[in-house]
Amino acid sequence: MKEITKDIRYIGVDDNDLDLFESQYILPDGISYNSYVILDTKVAVMDSVDARKTQEWLQNLEEALEGRKPDYLVVHHMEPDHSGSVAAFLEKYPQATVVAGAMALKFLGQFNPGKVFPNTLTVKDGDTLPLGAHTLKFIAAPMVHWPEVMMSVDQQDNVLFSADAFGKFGALGKTAFWADEDDDWACEARRYYFNIMGKYGPQVTKVLSALPDKPVVAPLHGPVIRDVAEILKLYSTWSSYGVETPGVFIAYASIHGNTAKVALTLADILRAKGCPKVALNDLTRDDQAEGVEDAFRYGKMVMAAASYDAGLFTPAYDFLHKLQAKGYQNRKVALIENGTWAPSAGRVMKEMFAAMKNVEVVGNMVTIKSTMNPADLPALEALADAILNA
Ligand SMILES: Cc1cc2nc3c(=O)[nH]c(=O)nc-3n(C[C@H](O)[C@H](O)[C@H](O)COP(=O)(O)O)c2cc1C
Numbered sequence: 001m002k003e004i005t006k007d008i009r010y011i012g013v014d015d016n017d018l019d020l021f022e023s024q025y026i027l028p029d030g031i032s033y034n035s036y037v038i039l040d041t042k043v044a045v046m047d048s049v050d051a052r053k054t055q056e057w058l059q060n061l062e063e064a065l066e067g068r069k070p071d072y073l074v075v076h077h078m079e080p081d082h083s084g085s086v087a088a089f090l091e092k093y094p095q096a097t098v099v100a101g102a103m104a105l106k107f108l109g110q111f112n113p114g115k116v117f118p119n120t121l122t123v124k125d126g127d128t129l130p131l132g133a134h135t136l137k138f139i140a141a142p143m144v145h146w147p148e149v150m151m152s153v154d155q156q157d158n159v160l161f162s163a164d165a166f167g168k169f170g171a172l173g174k175t176a177f178w179a180d181e182d183d184d185w186a187c188e189a190r191r192y193y194f195n196i197m198g199k200y201g202p203q204v205t206k207v208l209s210a211l212p213d214k215p216v217v218a219p220l221h222g223p224v225i226r227d228v229a230e231i232l233k234l235y236s237t238w239s240s241y242g243v244e245t246p247g248v249f250i251a252y253a254s255i256h257g258n259t260a261k262v263a264l265t266l267a268d269i270l271r272a273k274g275c276p277k278v279a280l281n282d283l284t285r286d287d288q289a290e291g292v293e294d295a296f297r298y299g300k301m302v303m304a305a306a307s308y309d310a311g312l313f314t315p316a317y318d319f320l321h322k323l324q325a326k327g328y329q330n331r332k333v334a335l336i337e338n339g340t341w342a343p344s345a346g347r348v349m350k351e352m353f354a355a356m357k358n359v360e361v362v363g364n365m366v367t368i369k370s371t372m373n374p375a376d377l378p379a380l381e382a383l384a385d386a387i388l389n390a
């Protein structure tokens with residue numbers, strides 16, 4: 001069992017077998033459901049875990065308690081990956097008080113029909129909970145990324161319990177327990193951030209300004225962060241929809257391979273012109289969540305897609321729908337469409353980008369008829385110049 005500080009222990013669990021996080025995101029290295037316990041005059045347990053791991057978590061808790069009984073279960077977030085073991089916890093420790101915001105307590109009832117929770121303490125932004133030497137102070141974090149989310153700070157040890165913010169995919173036994181010992185924290189933290197919270201940049205920005213100075217950050221997924229300075233800079237860029245890395249992201253969706261060849265040719269042209277980084281995603285076969293991540297990471301994107309039933313090839317349509325759902329904005333895009341009899345992909349892509357905030361389509365869209373023809377090269381060169389100079 002890991003010590004976060006002298007009195008704060010990690011009691012979370014790894015899930016190495018979950019097929020998809022939130023039934024949508026692949027987990028190459030699993031996921032952790034983090035939970036902590038503060039051992040003071042009063043004992044506070046910080047969040048439960050997914051119902052898939054209730055027994056293992058209760059076992060970790062029992063070991064950490066060394067014969068004591070918990071006084072409080074603090075519920076920062078009611079999504080089932082963290083609240084799925086609240087009822088089981090209360091069966092084992094019926095005297096414990098559930099500490100949560102009013103909305104979280106309402107959701108607790110909704111998720112547990114017929115169950116009564118007699119011992120509850122409702123807290124709101126700014127409230128404190130004294131534990132002895134330690135005192136918890138609550139920070140409301142509405143819509144980061146659910147409405148009931150709260151964070152809390154242990155004022156004695158300056159540990160921030162940040163709920164899903166600062167989380168990362170990957171089980172701690174497979175990656176690292178401490179973020180500073182993680183080979184590449186940002187990669188899977190970025191995929192997590194944009195796909196889970198991307199839409200809520202303003203709310204994340206707002207809560208960032210309410211955080212204590214230089215805390216140890218104890219999130220609900222992924223490594224514990226001892227030095228948050230660089231990570232705060234990333235969060236500030238991400239939540240303000242700023243450009244993290246200079247370069248161009250090319251997303252392509254091809255039925256028979258011809259549009260894919262055009263996309264790869266454009267990548268070569270961009271590199272030859274000195275583009276600092278060209279990232280690619282085959283929207284039909286690669287992880288589209290990785291594509292969402294890269295769309296937000298780079299300031300510029302090229303979409304290349306086949307026409308399909310007088311519309312847009314569905315993997316490209318799905319991807320643009322995801323970008324729109326996650327609040328894609330402040331970006332320059334260029335378009336390539338392919339069609340054999342009546343190209344229609346470009347019209348749909350233009351309509352979808354027009355519905356997003358401050359997304360500018362630059363250059364002249366390139367229309368390929370079935371397959372790339374040498375005569376298409378000047379138009380691709382011009383498109384590359386347009387996106388590079390945008
Ligand atoms: C089911 C299906 C529907 C298609 N619908 C259209 C269409 O509405 N208009 C069009 O010009 N081409 C249409 N196409 C042709 C594709 O756009 C064609 O595959 C493309 O021109 C070649 O690029 P690719 O090799 O990247 O798929 C369709 C192809 C398929 C398989």
Ligand SMILES: [Fe+2]
Nearest residue numbers: 077079145164
């Ligand atoms: Fe969540």
Ligand SMILES: [Fe+2]
Nearest residue numbers: 079081164220
């Ligand atoms: Fe979560």
